[in-house]
Amino acid sequence: MNDKKPAPGRGNNNRPANKKTSSKVAQPAAMRPGLAARLCAARLLGAVIEKKTSLDGLTDSSHGHPQYLALEMRDRALVRAILGAALRNRGTIERAINKRLERPLPDNAVALKHLLHVAVAQIFYLNLPDHSAVDLAVEAANADPRNRKFAGLTNALLRRLSRNKERALAHTLQPETNVPEWFAKSIEQAYGAEKARQILTMHGFEPPIDFTVKGNPQEWAERLGGMALPNGSVRVKTIEGSLTDLPGFAEGEWWVQDVAASLPARLMGNIKGKRVADLCAAPGGKTAQLALQGADVTALDLSENRLKRLNANLERLGFNVKTVATNLLDFRPDELFDAVLLDAPCSSTGTVRRHPDVPWTKSPQDIEKLAALQAKLLDHAATLVKPGGIIVFSNCSLHPAEGEEVARKALQNPLLEACPITQADCPGLDDLITEEGFLRSTPADYPAEKFGHDPELAGMDGFFAARFKRKA
Numbered sequence: 001m002n003d004k005k006p007a008p009g010r011g012n013n014n015r016p017a018n019k020k021t022s023s024k025v026a027q028p029a030a031m032r033p034g035l036a037a038r039l040c041a042a043r044l045l046g047a048v049i050e051k052k053t054s055l056d057g058l059t060d061s062s063h064g065h066p067q068y069l070a071l072e073m074r075d076r077a078l079v080r081a082i083l084g085a086a087l088r089n090r091g092t093i094e095r096a097i098n099k100r101l102e103r104p105l106p107d108n109a110v111a112l113k114h115l116l117h118v119a120v121a122q123i124f125y126l127n128l129p130d131h132s133a134v135d136l137a138v139e140a141a142n143a144d145p146r147n148r149k150f151a152g153l154t155n156a157l158l159r160r161l162s163r164n165k166e167r168a169l170a171h172t173l174q175p176e177t178n179v180p181e182w183f184a185k186s187i188e189q190a191y192g193a194e195k196a197r198q199i200l201t202m203h204g205f206e207p208p209i210d211f212t213v214k215g216n217p218q219e220w221a222e223r224l225g226g227m228a229l230p231n232g233s234v235r236v237k238t239i240e241g242s243l244t245d246l247p248g249f250a251e252g253e254w255w256v257q258d259v260a261a262s263l264p265a266r267l268m269g270n271i272k273g274k275r276v277a278d279l280c281a282a283p284g285g286k287t288a289q290l291a292l293q294g295a296d297v298t299a300l301d302l303s304e305n306r307l308k309r310l311n312a313n314l315e316r317l318g319f320n321v322k323t324v325a326t327n328l329l330d331f332r333p334d335e336l337f338d339a340v341l342l343d344a345p346c347s348s349t350g351t352v353r354r355h356p357d358v359p360w361t362k363s364p365q366d367i368e369k370l371a372a373l374q375a376k377l378l379d380h381a382a383t384l385v386k387p388g389g390i391i392v393f394s395n396c397s398l399h400p401a402e403g404e405e406v407a408r409k410a411l412q413n414p415l416l417e418a419c420p421i422t423q424a425d426c427p428g429l430d431d432l433i434t435e436e437g438f439l440r441s442t443p444a445d446y447p448a449e450k451f452g453h454d455p456e457l458a459g460m461d462g463f464f465a466a467r468f469k470r471k472a
C-alpha cells in the first residue's frame, strides 16, 4: 500500500538535478540537537508532496524512511507532530510565506520550500520556542548545498513571521486552501458549500481517540478518563504516554476504533452463532466486533502481512477467528456464509483528520479506480452469502463515487435487494441515515456544539455503509 521511496533529489543552480548527489544533505558528525528531526521532517514533507508517498509508510516503525528510523523516539514524535501541522495547514502556511517574500522563490527551490513549511508549522502551531525553529531552519539551510544561498532569506523571513504570527493566523482562515483544489471542489460538490466548509475546518484538528469496549461503556469511560458515546463507544480527547499502558490494554478489554468505523459491523443483525465472513478484514477492528457479537468469523484479506497484524490484535483481545489470505475475487468457499461484511479498500478521504497526507497523496483517478474495484468486490461478495443473508458494504471515503454510487449500482445486481438501515441500527446517530437507507458520516457530524464547542473532542471519520440482502 505504501511507497517507501525517499524524497526526490531536486537540483538548484549549483548542481545538476539529475545527479544523485544533488539530494545529499551534509550531516555533520555532531549534529546540533533537534536538527536531524527538522531535516527529516523537511525530507518527508517532500516525499508526501512531490512523490505522493503515504506518511504512514514513511513513518512506519519497521519499514519507514531510514532518516526517520535513525531518530530517537522523542524526535520521531516531533517529526510526526511537525508534519501533521504542516499538512493540516498547508494553504495557511503557504500564503503566510508568500505574503512576506519580496519576490517569489525560484521554481526549483523545492527543498527550501519544504524546509520553510516545516519551520513555519513549528512557529505557528507547535508549542516550541520560535527561536529554535528559526535557528534550526537556518542551520538546515546551511547544511544543504541546494539551500545554502537562501540561509539569510530563511532567517529574515522566519523572524518576520514569528513577530507577526497572530496577525498571519487571523487573516488566513480559509480551510479550503489547506487541501488541493480538486479535493476542496469534490467535497463542495458532494456536500454543498456550508457542510464542505465545516468538514474542511474539522480537518484542521487532530481527532479524539475512540475505543470500542467489550464491557460497560460507562465504566470504561470512567477508567479511561473519557465519555461514553450514544452507540457504546468511549471517547477520550487525548492520552498521556502510550496506549499500551492504559488500563485494560493488556487484558484485551478494548481496541481503538473511530465511532464511525464501529457502525458497519453493528448493521449485521443478530449474528450470534452464525457463520460470518469479514472480507477485507485487516487489521481487524470490525472482525473483533463480529467476534464480540458471538459470530463464527472467517477473516479474509489480500495481505498476509496485514493478516499477521490482525492475528496479533485478535490474540490480545482473546478472540479466535479463521483467517484466509487471498484475493477476495478468487475466493470461492465450499459453503456459503450466513452474512458477510465488505469493508472495502478505498481512498481513505474520510480519515484526513488522522491522515492529513491523504488529500496530497490521493487523486481523482485513485477514487475512480477504487470505486470500480469496490463495485467488483461487492458483486463477488453477493455470491458468497446464502439466499436471505445480509451483505454490509462500507468504507472510509468521503467521496460518493466510492459510497452512494457504488451502492446504487449494486441494487441493479439481480442477486441483491436493499435492506435499508434504520434508527434501531444506530442509536443516537440516526441523523446519519440517508433517505435511501444508507449511512453517511463526515468529520462535521457529531459537531463541536455537542462537545462543549471543543472541536478536538468532536467529529467522526467520514464513512459510508449500505446494507443488502441476497434475494431468496
Ligand SMILES: C[S@@+](CC[C@H](N)C(=O)[O-])C[C@H]1O[C@@H](n2cnc3c(N)ncnc32)[C@H](O)[C@@H]1O
Pocket (backbone or CB within 6 Å): 279, 280, 281, 282, 283, 284, 285, 286, 287, 300, 301, 302, 303, 306, 326, 327, 328, 329, 343, 344, 345, 346
Ligand atoms: C479498509 S481496510 C480494512 C479495514 C478492516 N476492515 C478493519 O476494520 O480493521 C481494506 C483491506 O482490504 C484489503 N484488500 C484490498 N484489496 C483486496 C482484495 N482484492 N481482496 C481481499 N482483500 C483486499 C487490504 O489489504 C486492507 O487490509
